[in-house]
Amino acid sequence: MAEQLAALRRPQLEPAALLIKELMLTADSLELFPLSARVTYLNHGGFGVTPRTVLDEKKRILDRIEENPAGFLSRRIKLHWQQVADMVAQRFAVNPGSLALVENATDGVEAVIRALPLAKGDEILVTSMCYGAVAMAARHIASSRGAKVITAELPFPPRDVQQYVMTVAEAITPHTKLAILDHITSATALLMPVEEMIAVCRERGVSVLIDGAHAPGQTALNIAALNADWYVGNLHKWYFVPRGCGFLWAAPGKEVGLMPNVISWEINRPFPSNFAWTGTRDPANWLAVPAAFAFMDRFGENTVRKHNHQLILDAVAMLANMWGFRPTIPAAMTAAMSLVPAPEALPYPPTDEGRARLEVDLEDKYSVIVNASYVSGGRIWLRIAAQIYNRIEDYQRLGECVLALCQAQARR
């Protein structure tokens, strides 16, 4: 068994990939990813982008499975699953056996909410920046038990982290059973002061689930140090694992009652083994985790994070200059994504429909891929992301294409 996992882990380095070891984070990094040369890709946060070597490893794993599917899936997969789960646990500073691999953050978050012994009148606290699908799931599960979801309204842009901590603290009531807090918000791309937020929740006896869909790889993550009750993360966004790989961690004692969303043969096993088999599925993404970790480690996670953080700050400053706005988001609340306000002269209303049309026009007319993620203060805000394949010229191109859309409108 150990040999088989070692074989799965062994990076398949082709001659070109061997050279990559020597590369620093330069323009060459773009070649490590299968992105089309036609697109300017500024939406790493959307679904991640998988490096070529990791995709190659996934293909190799699939080939190995097909050599003997029954042998692999009925005898070997659960051990491999556990070994990869423990590897993820070790990377993010928690104990082996305290973390389950799941399909994605949605999967992990819902498993936690379903496990809560919610009763009539109980409350789940979320913020107004909670990921939409998570808030919907929380409302659905809460209402089926006579409980409800309370939303703490976070102002945007933030003044400072303390303002957000206070807003969460003030929304807690004697009925609050759980707070679901994003580590990095989706539409507003804010690195949240989760440690302080967790502390105020704990002082009031409220359990905390951190939704870290965007956090691993984007910010330094030591899960144990946060002192939350549950932590859910994605590895397919910022940790280079192929799409369909997340994890769910439970603090000691908080694993009791946790069940996968799809219950299967392992129902009577303790956490996390009860998550290891939820019916037949393709485990290749999970098993590609060692290759993704190896990819990250060629550069070093620290180096990647620092590169991306600096690039996003530079990009915001450059666009502020080009479009004429004052950056308002504190650097302390910025990881590798940020929001920039689109110029008012753009011919799109500051509505959900307007931001969808802006996104489509940027893609269809200029092949610029960016998330027009937010509307606030009568403006559409664009969420830009930085990854090692990006260069400042990418944001320059975004800036010029947006100005071209403004000029096209002015000529009408």
Ligand SMILES: Cc1ncc(COP(=O)(O)O)c(C=O)c1O
């Ligand atoms: C904060 C947050 N939670 C949950 C999700 C859902 O992630 P997934 O689709 O991988 O389940 C996202 C996706 O962007 C997110 O940003």
